[in-house]
Amino acid sequence: MSGRTYGYNGVPPSKGKKGAKRYAMAVDLRRCTGCNACTAACKTAYDVPLGDWRIWVMEAETGEFPKTKRHVMPRMCNQCDQPTCVRNCPTKATFKHPDGFVLQRYNRCIGCRTCMVACPYNARHLLTDYRRDKRNPRNVADKCDFCIVRVTRGLAPLCVTSCTGGAMIFGDINDPDSEVARTVAANKTFTLRPEQGNAPQVYYIGLNEPIADPEFAFHHRSDQLHDRYNTFKKNSELGEELAGNIIDTDTGFFGIVGQGVHNMINFIATAPAKFFRGLF
Amino acid sequence: MVDGSMDGQMISNAFHHAYWGFPLSLYFWLVGGSAGSFVVSTLGWVFGVKKYKATAFFASNTAIAMLMIVPLLLITDLGKPFRFFHLLLLPSFSHFSAPMVWGALFILTYPIGMLFYSYFVYYKNERMARAFGIAAIVLALCTHWYTGVVMQLNPSRLPNHGSVAPILFLTGAYISGIGLLNILLWIRNKFIDAKRQVSDAILADMARLMLYGIVFDMFLLFNEFLQMTYGIAEEHTILYDVLLGPFIWPYLYIEIIWGLIIPLIILVIPKINRSLYWVLGASFMVTTGVFGMRVWWVMATQYFQGHY
Amino acid sequence: MKINRRRFLQGSTVAAASVLGASKNASAMETELGNASYNYIKRGEQRERVFSCSPLHAHDNPVHAWVDDDPTIPENPLTGKRGRQVVELSGVTESVRSRGRVSAAEVTSWLQLYDGDRLLSPMKRVGKRGSGRWRKISWKEALDDIANAIKASSPEEIALMRGKDTSAGAWDHFMHTLGSNTIIDLDGAANRRMAWQEAWHNGVSVPDLAHSHYILNFGSNFFVSHPDYAAEAFDGRHLRRARIVTFDPRCSKTAGLSDEWVPVRPGTDGVVALAMVRYLLEMGWADKAAIKRLSNFTAESLTGELSKYTLDYAAEISGIPAKTIRRIAREFGDSEGGCILTGAGISGHTNGYRTEQALMLLPLTAGYIEARGGNCLPRQFELGAIKPAPQAPNRSNPVKHPQKFPVDVGDAYAVGLLFSYNTNPAFEAPAAAVWRAALADQSRVKFSVAIGTFGNETSEMADLILPEAHWLERNEPVQGTGSLLPWVSLRQQVVTPPGQVKELREMLRDIIHTTGDAEKMRYWQFRDTRQWLGQQLNDVAGLKKDGGWELMARHSGVWPIYGYLHPEIRRIVDEQGEEVMPEYGRPVKIGMKTFPHWEPAGDVATAKYELALLVHDSDYHAGDASANNKVIVENSLANHLHINVSTANQLNIRDGDLVRVTSKAGYLVTRAHLTQTVHPETVAMHRDGGHWAIGGVASGRAGPKHENAPANIDADIAHNLWWTDSGVHPMDIILPLFDETGGGAATAAAVKVTKAEQGDTYGTVKTDLPGMTALLSQPAGPAERG
Numbered sequence A: 001m002s003g004r005t006y007g008y009n010g011v012p013p014s015k016g017k018k019g020a021k022r023y024a025m026a027v028d029l030r031r032c033t034g035c036n037a038c039t040a041a042c043k044t045a046y047d048v049p050l051g052d053w054r055i056w057v058m059e060a061e062t063g064e065f066p067k068t069k070r071h072v073m074p075r076m077c078n079q080c081d082q083p084t085c086v087r088n089c090p091t092k093a094t095f096k097h098p099d100g101f102v103l104q105r106y107n108r109c110i111g112c113r114t115c116m117v118a119c120p121y122n123a124r125h126l127l128t129d130y131r132r133d134k135r136n137p138r139n140v141a142d143k144c145d146f147c148i149v150r151v152t153r154g155l156a157p158l159c160v161t162s163c164t165g166g167a168m169i170f171g172d173i174n175d176p177d178s179e180v181a182r183t184v185a186a187n188k189t190f191t192l193r194p195e196q197g198n199a200p201q202v203y204y205i206g207l208n209e210p211i212a213d214p215e216f217a218f219h220h221r222s223d224q225l226h227d228r229y230n231t232f233k234k235n236s237e238l239g240e241e242l243a244g245n246i247i248d249t250d251t252g253f254f255g256i257v258g259q260g261v262h263n264m265i266n267f268i269a270t271a272p273a274k275f276f277r278g279l280f
Numbered sequence B: 001m002v003d004g005s006m007d008g009q010m011i012s013n014a015f016h017h018a019y020w021g022f023p024l025s026l027y028f029w030l031v032g033g034s035a036g037s038f039v040v041s042t043l044g045w046v047f048g049v050k051k052y053k054a055t056a057f058f059a060s061n062t063a064i065a066m067l068m069i070v071p072l073l074l075i076t077d078l079g080k081p082f083r084f085f086h087l088l089l090l091p092s093f094s095h096f097s098a099p100m101v102w103g104a105l106f107i108l109t110y111p112i113g114m115l116f117y118s119y120f121v122y123y124k125n126e127r128m129a130r131a132f133g134i135a136a137i138v139l140a141l142c143t144h145w146y147t148g149v150v151m152q153l154n155p156s157r158l159p160n161h162g163s164v165a166p167i168l169f170l171t172g173a174y175i176s177g178i179g180l181l182n183i184l185l186w187i188r189n190k191f192i193d194a195k196r197q198v199s200d201a202i203l204a205d206m207a208r209l210m211l212y213g214i215v216f217d218m219f220l221l222f223n224e225f226l227q228m229t230y231g232i233a234e235e236h237t238i239l240y241d242v243l244l245g246p247f248i249w250p251y252l253y254i255e256i257i258w259g260l261i262i263p264l265i266i267l268v269i270p271k272i273n274r275s276l277y278w279v280l281g282a283s284f285m286v287t288t289g290v291f292g293m294r295v296w297w298v299m300a301t302q303y304f305q306g307h308y
Numbered sequence C: 001m002k003i004n005r006r007r008f009l010q011g012s013t014v015a016a017a018s019v020l021g022a023s024k025n026a027s028a029m030e031t032e033l034g035n036a037s038y039n040y041i042k043r044g045e046q047r048e049r050v051f052s053c054s055p056l057h058a059h060d061n062p063v064h065a066w067v068d069d070d071p072t073i074p075e076n077p078l079t080g081k082r083g084r085q086v087v088e089l090s091g092v093t094e095s096v097r098s099r100g101r102v103s104a105a106e107v108t109s110w111l112q113l114y115d116g117d118r119l120l121s122p123m124k125r126v127g128k129r130g131s132g133r134w135r136k137i138s139w140k141e142a143l144d145d146i147a148n149a150i151k152a153s154s155p156e157e158i159a160l161m162r163g164k165d166t167s168a169g170a171w172d173h174f175m176h177t178l179g180s181n182t183i184i185d186l187d188g189a190a191n192r193r194m195a196w197q198e199a200w201h202n203g204v205s206v207p208d209l210a211h212s213h214y215i216l217n218f219g220s221n222f223f224v225s226h227p228d229y230a231a232e233a234f235d236g237r238h239l240r241r242a243r244i245v246t247f248d249p250r251c252s253k254t255a256g257l258s259d260e261w262v263p264v265r266p267g268t269d270g271v272v273a274l275a276m277v278r279y280l281l282e283m284g285w286a287d288k289a290a291i292k293r294l295s296n297f298t299a300e301s302l303t304g305e306l307s308k309y310t311l312d313y314a315a316e317i318s319g320i321p322a323k324t325i326r327r328i329a330r331e332f333g334d335s336e337g338g339c340i341l342t343g344a345g346i347s348g349h350t351n352g353y354r355t356e357q358a359l360m361l362l363p364l365t366a367g368y369i370e371a372r373g374g375n376c377l378p379r380q381f382e383l384g385a386i387k388p389a390p391q392a393p394n395r396s397n398p399v400k401h402p403q404k405f406p407v408d409v410g411d412a413y414a415v416g417l418l419f420s421y422n423t424n425p426a427f428e429a430p431a432a433a434v435w436r437a438a439l440a441d442q443s444r445v446k447f448s449v450a451i452g453t454f455g456n457e458t459s460e461m462a463d464l465i466l467p468e469a470h471w472l473e474r475n476e477p478v479q480g481t482g483s484l485l486p487w488v489s490l491r492q493q494v495v496t497p498p499g500q501v502k503e504l505r506e507m508l509r510d511i512i513h514t515t516g517d518a519e520k521m522r523y524w525q526f527r528d529t530r531q532w533l534g535q536q537l538n539d540v541a542g543l544k545k546d547g548g549w550e551l552m553a554r555h556s557g558v559w560p561i562y563g564y565l566h567p568e569i570r571r572i573v574d575e576q577g578e579e580v581m582p583e584y585g586r587p588v589k590i591g592m593k594t595f596p597h598w599e600p601a602g603d604v605a606t607a608k609y610e611l612a613l614l615v616h617d618s619d620y621h622a623g624d625a626s627a628n629n630k631v632i633v634e635n636s637l638a639n640h641l642h643i644n645v646s647t648a649n650q651l652n653i654r655d656g657d658l659v660r661v662t663s664k665a666g667y668l669v670t671r672a673h674l675t676q677t678v679h680p681e682t683v684a685m686h687r688d689g690g691h692w693a694i695g696g697v698a699s700g701r702a703g704p705k706h707e708n709a710p711a712n713i714d715a716d717i718a719h720n721l722w723w724t725d726s727g728v729h730p731m732d733i734i735l736p737l738f739d740e741t742g743g744g745a746a747t748a749a750a751v752k753v754t755k756a757e758q759g760d761t762y763g764t765v766k767t768d769l770p771g772m773t774a775l776l777s778q779p780a781g782p783a784e785r786g
Ligand SMILES: Nc1nc2c(c(=O)[nH]1)N[C@H]1C(S)=C(S)[C@@H](COP(=O)(O)OP(=O)(O)OC[C@H]3O[C@@H](n4cnc5c(=O)[nH]c(N)nc54)[C@H](O)[C@@H]3O)O[C@H]1N2
Pocket: C057, C058, C188, C189, C218, C219, C220, C221, C222, C224, C225, C226, C247, C248, C249, C250, C252, C264, C265, C266, C267, C268, C269, C342, C343, C344, C345, C346, C349, C614, C615, C616, C617, C618, C619, C620, C621, C622, C623, C624, C684
């Protein structure tokens, strides 16, 4: 291989610990059909509650008729090498595995959500009290774990194996012969929000700037998406408990105060139940 | 949102929750009020400004009372409230790179320091009160400073991610603490005998202390504003589309206009700045204004990033 | 393509790494691309695997069902039992159909096994048809009722209405046993099937997408509607730089992610194709020898027919600039092998049949028929017949025009007993309200039995509903489709069905046995469905020699095993690491009864101020089979009306406005979604909105924020379901118009779009029933099928 090019961002892949593996993912967006098989596979296999995602597909339409294009981009935890979520977690409930995974220890997590505020990628969620399978952890933070249970047994992550377009390439980027290392070396790759300094380990090929840009995501929400988000905030039980979801169609003086009062009442009303369920 | 000139629209995305909401805003406000009250309390006993000695005991107890509510809020807000003790399992569980852990230490020790301080103030033990006062005031500042740091150390959360953040936070604490204390002292005056009442003059003096804080707060805010008008696109968005958009009430109207500018005007006009009701009015505005700040401070950037 | 037993045996046990050892390629993913699953709740123990095959898409897909048999697992809410439960699905890596991949609808479909809205026992109507009130009854009562209805009807009065036939011949066996061939095949792509059937005696063409250099897609959203084709096309794009060009009035997901989107006016693809063919001939780029060899045409005869189809003519009709048509024609003709793909967007217009045939001329003229990268005949193994087989009745199917059922039933043919299976015309058919009226009419449909895992809007109109096993609970052989390397597979009973649920084959057997007619019972003597499945598979040529179906059922779920999934190029390779290639060059002779001259599509012929409303499949749904699936519904946006920004501006409609969409059939009220992704003369909705009879998730009535939400046994649904908008039912305002030659229904209509009027509420649908019935009653054309 000739000189490595690390792509547009100029961020060289991190090697992590010497001698350890560094699992990473390359997502070739030129091969992504936007089919959401990844989302659906992950969501059902890991019993990810409605309203939460370990992986999701962002989708945008750009350009004016007839020069219209679509852009899709699966998003997930970047298994950052400098994970701010880990740095800010007070209990070490989330930690960086030497092989690169950023993982959760559910029985340690107190559900303080500091990690979520610290993550620049919106990659984390708080599990609700209600899951399909009651044995799964509840009321603690969760995120994509790069399918560690599969990977440590020699099996690729579920989203990767399901992927219609074969867009996801997974492996040890420290092994120069691995497909992921060669793919990252041979292509112009991008990581998301490199300026955050998190050293993300999900490398995108063919990234379209609009969709990778939080600005765009914010300013160009379709009306329907915007509506859905507000509906989600209104209807989510978890949101009521945590009381932090501003419904932005109602942000005048009375709106803000009303939301605050409503949320605090809910917060107090659900407090007793929360204390006891916290025991388990 | 969509017009002929649009260059595209996002049609699908995840909806992850805003993680911290009103309860935490309230926590930030209370913990700030507590620290502010306590600073006033120590003016007499620690810094030797005699006239404030009368307020010390009450101010300290107010601070303690507020700090009693605070952990309840914090703990109730956890996904697993009963696991709050994980924060305290030193050192096996704790993770010292996380400001939350520092905070746990402060929140734990700070009320203890204040309790001792109150005790010695009550028994007029000058030396011990001073010693514990100093310890507690350091802890008070730390408690507040850490709270600011918790917000500061989130790289994507503009404008909190800056070194002004903790100082801005402390300043807000200081002024809201005084404001709140003024109101509480005035209410207290209604219920106690004339001898123990705090004079209007002292309340006005405290308002003067508050005024310095207001000026400093505005100075910091202006700095932050300046930076946000420059900076990268995201800072523009936060400023114009978030703070002056959905958060315009807590940010511009409640914090800046109601909570800083109007009180500032009141407190600089010589005719009224020592008259009781103007002072109380300004105090009320400042405290509630700071609550507005706590609301946008906690939620605005989460709101923004929730769409990414 | 010689398959030997050794390879079959080694199939899934040889690790990918050993393939790599043999090949020159460098190592790839050190993790395998499938074939295992681990119970992450219990220390990552290996899960039990059972092979099955998903029927959800146009082409079935072999899968592994992963089963946990774990005493700590919460009890199955439907059976109250602990123990074996399906907890994950993944694709079979050796399958040439999917190479280990699964679609969103497939991978989530096991949730349906434990869905609280499932049918668990036979149900009998109480009250009027369609009133939605039911009473649970025993199988005995149900079977007796059906047996009585059979006795009361003459054989040809016993009718079957079905969608995709997933029964591997069981239904035909059943109908023939009863002496009937009254079959109403509601096949959405009927025009395509008829067009190809007539032209080359096979209703299908398989595009060799992976080896193509130029893919011309007309009216298919195949990136999401045909995941196997999508995977192949992306391989073509990746490995051969194939260019994908999509003609669609809508910038569908496929169009928007293609190399080029050509926004054609609806119903005009045919004229574009003819102009391209004419241009290729004119420039001398046509493969004259191939035309002669592969069809009854000659270059000269084609040129003669095509004289009027100049580029400018096509441009004027289709709205595509002449130079774009010319360039694409040239690129296509110049490529080292290209193919066409056609979808419901072609078939779903009244000129669908002709358009399909016109499009066929493209690969023919370029010489891409039965060639690498071109359009090929399907390769399939024949499944064995169910034996002994009853005689098929020797009259022809009295259903001349399946889409005209609502007027023909009780008139052109009588129905004493109607079975409906795997179809939902009361919701999905054009002028669905007319269907509902016909199905509700007891004088025309005397007795009606619906069979399904879930209820739907059609079973709502039945007298009796029979609870059928989910596809993961039944035994059925599967004939592989869609691939140039033929294959067979099977569905197996992975877990036992809950409640009173039965497999289709068992139900049909029990019905026959309840009639007590020994002559009929003779054809229904099987111990269990598995035995029956085995009989059919063992007759597949070559399988027995290779170890037999039982080995396949245990070992790979598919047969033959052509090789292994190469972990890097992700194609099936042999032991040398070389890709297993199809064989090309089967004899073909394309002939058309009449030359497919273009004529306008009646359904989208718009007058002034009118727009063409296209109703298309939703991106993530697999028909209605996923309508009650929480994950799929959460990901699909409600079917608001997509309207071009400039059109909306003219109509003074803003994003999110409530709008009225009015056709001759009636109107509906929905919201406008302003976008640049539809042709300005066109508006679009997907069809998976506004269900009312499938279940709480489909109808949007489940979840914590809904009053009187039906109790749902999935705590996630009961507490976390957050959306409220489940769309609007579009099919009542689609006019009942058909391609009279192909028999397929149009799925589009000319409409007016206006701002909603006072009193309009979101979701309102109003239809003109008498008007539509009258329209349907017009004399049937030449369509004749069956
Ligand atoms: N996800 C998903 N997959 C499915 C199904 C499903 O419901 N959901 N259903 C299955 C079934 S039964 C079938 S038949 C297939 C159908 O699958 P497809 O053939 O892919 O059908 P649609 O997805 O409806 O896409 C049809 C496209 O044609 C466009 N169109 C409409 N009119 C015209 C026209 O005149 N010219 C051109 N060029 N384009 C036009 C529409 O805008 C739309 O984008 O999919 C199968 N797969």
